[in-house]
Amino acid sequence: MNWPARVAIIGLGLIGSSLALGTRRALPDAVVTGFDDDEDVRATASAIGLCKVADTLAQAVVGANLVVLAVPVGAMGAVAGAMAPHLSPGTIVTDVGSCKEQVAQALRAALPDPTRIVPAHPVAGTEQSGPEAGFASLFKRRWCILTPDADADPEAVERVAGYWRALGAEVETMDAAHHDRVLAVTSHLPHLIAYTIVGTASDLEEVTQSEVIKYSAGGFRDFTRIAASDPVMWRDVFLANREAVLDMLQRFSEDLSALQRAIRWGRGDELHDLFTRTRAVRRSIVEQGQDDAAPDFGRTHE
Numbered sequence: 001m002n003w004p005a006r007v008a009i010i011g012l013g014l015i016g017s018s019l020a021l022g023t024r025r026a027l028p029d030a031v032v033t034g035f036d037d038d039e040d041v042r043a044t045a046s047a048i049g050l051c052k053v054a055d056t057l058a059q060a061v062v063g064a065n066l067v068v069l070a071v072p073v074g075a076m077g078a079v080a081g082a083m084a085p086h087l088s089p090g091t092i093v094t095d096v097g098s099c100k101e102q103v104a105q106a107l108r109a110a111l112p113d114p115t116r117i118v119p120a121h122p123v124a125g126t127e128q129s130g131p132e133a134g135f136a137s138l139f140k141r142r143w144c145i146l147t148p149d150a151d152a153d154p155e156a157v158e159r160v161a162g163y164w165r166a167l168g169a170e171v172e173t174m175d176a177a178h179h180d181r182v183l184a185v186t187s188h189l190p191h192l193i194a195y196t197i198v199g200t201a202s203d204l205e206e207v208t209q210s211e212v213i214k215y216s217a218g219g220f221r222d223f224t225r226i227a228a229s230d231p232v233m234w235r236d237v238f239l240a241n242r243e244a245v246l247d248m249l250q251r252f253s254e255d256l257s258a259l260q261r262a263i264r265w266g267r268g269d270e271l272h273d274l275f276t277r278t279r280a281v282r283r284s285i286v287e288q289g290q291d292d293a294a295p296d297f298g299r300t301h302e
Helices: 014-026 039-047 057-061 073-086 101-110 154-166 176-203 209-214 218-227 231-240 242-264 268-287
Strands: 006-010 031-035 066-069 092-095 120-122 143-146 170-173
Touching: 006 014, 006 057, 014 031, 031 057, 057 073, 066 073, 066 154, 073 101, 073 231, 092 101, 092 154, 101 176, 120 154, 143 154, 154 170, 176 218, 176 231, 176 242, 231 242, 242 268
Parallel strands: 006 031, 006 066, 066 092, 143 170
Antiparallel strands: 120 143
8 A cells, every 4th residue: 555655643642653653564655744732742752753743733734645633522623723724635634533423523614625534433542641652553453433424535535444454453434423322332431430430439438549449359440441541532522422422321320220220129130131141242342353352351460
C-alpha cells in the first residue's frame, strides 16, 4: 500500500502515538507529522522520536493526504475549524472518537469538503495516556468501525479502510447512530459503572481508603483499571453520546432492580441462569479473538 504519502496525526495521546508508531511500521515510506496543543506533550513526543512534531496545527496538516484527529470528541469541531484553511484540496479527514454521530456533525460543519470526511473508531485502548503510552500493535486484530455519511466519496472510504487494515485492524462499516448505541452498552456504560463503583468505595465513611486499596479483590481491582482512563476523554464521551448512554443506563437500572429482587427473595435459579448466560458472553469474546483465555487476565503470579 503506497498511500498515504503524508499523514498528519492531531493529538499525541495513547491513540495518536500508537497511530504514529503503527504507521511508521506499516507504511515506512509515509511522512508522519504530529501535533498536540500541549507543549509538554510535543516536547515528550519529540524527545522519544515519535514522529516529526510540528510547532503549530497549520504546519502539521499542510500537504497531508490524510489527517487523523485523535483529540477528545468535544474538541473535534474546534480543531477541524482551525485546520480547515490549511488543508490541501482532496485531503481526507478521519478521527478516532468513540462517539460518531455528534463528531460527524461537527466535522461536516467545520470542513470544506464533507465528502472527504470518513469518521472512524478503533475499538482499542488501555487505561494509560500520553505519548509514551503508545505502541505500534495496539490496533492489531482489533475492530475499527467506519461511519461515513451516505454522500461520502467511496474512494475516500476505501482509502481510510485500507489505512486501518495496514495497521492490522479489522474494518467494519455501520450507521453512526447505530454505532453510538452499540458502544453505549459495550464501552461507555461499563466505564460509567466503573467510575461509580470506585467513587462509591472511596466515599464510604466506614471503609478507609487504605482498606479499599489493601483488600482490593480482582473484581474491584479491574474496575479501578477502567476508572483510571483519561477523564477529559470520558467526560466528552458521555456528553456527546448522552442519549444512547442514558437509554442504556435506564435498561441497566431495570435489570439491576430485577437482580436485586432475585437476591432479596432468594431466587437462586434466576441468579444461576443469569450468570450462565454472562459466562457464555465471555467465552464468545475469547473465541472471536477480542481477548485471550489466559488465567486471571494474563497476570503473572510470582
